[in-house]
Each structure stands twice: as structure tokens, then as C-alpha cells.
Amino acid sequence: MARMDNALPDHGLAFMKWHGAGNDFVIIDSRGREPVVTEALARALGDRNRGVGFDQLAEIRDSDAADIDLDFWNADGSRAGACGNATRCVARFLFDVTEREALTIRTERGVLDARLIENAVHVNMGHPQTDWREVPLAREADTAHLPLEGDPVAVGMGNPHAVFFVDDAEAVDVAGIGPRVEHDPLFPERTNVEFAQVRGPDEIRMRVWERGTGITLACGSGACATAVAAVQRGLTGRKMRMEVDGGWLALDWREDGVWMTGPTAHVFDAVLTPDFLGAI
Numbered sequence: 001m002a003r004m005d006n007a008l009p010d011h012g013l014a015f016m017k018w019h020g021a022g023n024d025f026v027i028i029d030s031r032g033r034e035p036v037v038t039e040a041l042a043r044a045l046g047d048r049n050r051g052v053g054f055d056q057l058a059e060i061r062d063s064d065a066a067d068i069d070l071d072f073w074n075a076d077g078s079r080a081g082a083c084g085n086a087t088r089c090v091a092r093f094l095f096d097v098t099e100r101e102a103l104t105i106r107t108e109r110g111v112l113d114a115r116l117i118e119n120a121v122h123v124n125m126g127h128p129q130t131d132w133r134e135v136p137l138a139r140e141a142d143t144a145h146l147p148l149e150g151d152p153v154a155v156g157m158g159n160p161h162a163v164f165f166v167d168d169a170e171a172v173d174v175a176g177i178g179p180r181v182e183h184d185p186l187f188p189e190r191t192n193v194e195f196a197q198v199r200g201p202d203e204i205r206m207r208v209w210e211r212g213t214g215i216t217l218a219c220g221s222g223a224c225a226t227a228v229a230a231v232q233r234g235l236t237g238r239k240m241r242m243e244v245d246g247g248w249l250a251l252d253w254r255e256d257g258v259w260m261t262g263p264t265a266h267v268f269d270a271v272l273t274p275d276f277l278g279a280i
């Protein structure tokens with residue numbers, strides 16, 4: 001497949017900036033070479049003052065099991081097992097530079113399908129995990145009703161999520177509650193935190209606190225987890241629109257997994273200088 005000019009670190013390191021419904025990504029295309037992203041690089045690049053800033057960093061790699069492999073890092077340098085909006089952006093990039101209309105993308109949680117249908121990118125984010133060991137939780141608990149104030153639902157989408165249903169999403173103190181839930185001992189790997197207001201059987205308003213990053217304008221795996229939680233609670237049907245701070249996502253929990261679609265934007269391409277890379 002065609003790729004951008006992925007210059008090597010000695011000469012600077014090329015990257016792309018993409019947005020997926022306001023979720024903010026740096027994407028590095030490492031096909032045809034050894035992977036370059038380290039925890040230190042992710043942390044330096046993720047710092048909006050020292051580096052570039054992003055919600056997640058995604059590195060595209062050659063794959064022996066799918067069209068590409070894809071790895072994700074949070075702004076604090078930690079790894080994320082899933083990132084739905086970055087997966088959509090990477091799929092859009094690959095659809096744009098190839099003639100293809102279907103791709104397979106291997107992430108930490110397995111091989112995901114991406115399709116181009118009427119110029120919209122659809123990604124199957126896979127089956128949700130509802131067993132407490134898989135989320136994971138630190139001890140046995142009912143994932144449909146976690147023993148925490150606010151009665152959240154725990155859902156794994158390759159990464160952990162705690163979904164709170166609220167009357168008014170705008171009124172929630174996301175910056176106050178989010179980090180407390182992220183670090184609750186019930187979540188041994190910490191958790192992403194969603195606040196969902198059901199507006200009708202096919203519409204939800206959702207705000208998010210992301211593990212390792214903080215408040216973001218959207219979270220694709222969080223949108224999938226929220227849809228699953230809403231269906232489990234009998235609050236919506238399996239197909240819905242979700243308004244996040246950065247726009248709208250569409251979710252459809254089908255037999256073969258949770259499908260998601262929504263907007264993507266290629267914002268700019270740039271190169272990290274050898275000076276920046278040398279100082280990491």
C-alpha cells in the first residue's frame with residue numbers, strides 16, 4: 001500500500017495530525033521499517049508545551065496477520081488497548097491512499113474490520129467484554145451495576161470503561177469525578193469514564209474522561225461501551241446516534257460486534273526535528 005514519506009529519526013520523523021469527532025491524534029506510519037514509538041517519545045510528543053499534544057498517538061506497523069497492525073499510546077505515555085476514533089482516522093487515511101474499500105486492522109484486542117460505505121468509514125470495534133475479569137475489575141462484581149456511587153456499568157472494549165447514566169450530562173463535573181473513578185481501586189488497570197444522558201431510544205449525549213489523557217471531545221471505544229451499557233440497561237435500541245463534545249458518532253451493536261462511524265479530518269502533516277528527537 002502507498003504510504004506517506006515516513007522519514008527516519010536521523011532526518012526527522014514524519015507524523016500526521018488527525019481529528020475524529022474532535023478526538024485529537026498524532027499518527028505515525030512505520031510501515032516498511034522498525035517501529036519507532038517508545039513510551040518516552042509518546043510522553044514527550046503528548047506534552048502540548050514540550051511537544052505537539054494529542055489525546056492518543058497511533059503507530060501503523062507492518063502486519064503478518066492483517067493489512068496493518070496499529071498500536072496506541074495515551075498522552076501520559078501509557079498504552080491503550082483500543083482507540084476507536086484513531087482506528088477510524090487510520091482507516092480513512094488508508095482508504096484515501098489506496099483503491100480499497102475494506103481493510104483489516106490488528107490492534108491489541110484482535111483483528112478489526114474497517115469498511116468504506118458511501119464514503120463513510122465504518123469500523124467494527126468487536127464484541128464487548130462484560131465479565132468482570134475481562135474488563136478488568138480487581139474483584140468479582142456485577143458489571144451491570146458496579147458497587148460505586150452513581151451505579152455505573154463496566155464494559156470492556158479492549159480497554160476498560162465505566163459508564164454512568166445521568167439526568168443532565170452538561171451538569172456533570174467531569175474533571176472532578178473522572179479522575180476519582182479512573183483511579184478507584186476497583187479498576188486495577190484504571191478506567192475510562194463516560195457520562196451518558198439518554199435522550200431517546202436512539203439518541204444519547206455523552207461526555208468522557210479518558211484514562212491517561214483526561215477530558216477529550218470524543219472517545220470511540222467509550223461511545224461503543226456507552227451504547228452497550230444503554231442496551232444492557234434497556235434504555236435504548238442497539239442502533240443509536242451519540243452526541244459527544246466534538247460532534248456525532250453513530251453506533252450499531254450487531255451480531256458480529258459494535259460498529260461505529262463518524263467524521264474524520266486530516267489536519268496537517270509535519271516532521272519532528274532531529275533536535276526534538278535527540279532531547280528525548
Ligand SMILES: N[C@H](CCC[C@H](N)C(=O)O)C(=O)O
Pocket residue numbers: 023055056074079080081082083084085086159160192210211212213218219220221222
Ligand atoms: N479515544 C479513544 C479511546 C482512548 C482510550 C484510552 N484513554 C485508554 O487508556 O483506554 C477512542 O476513540 O476509543
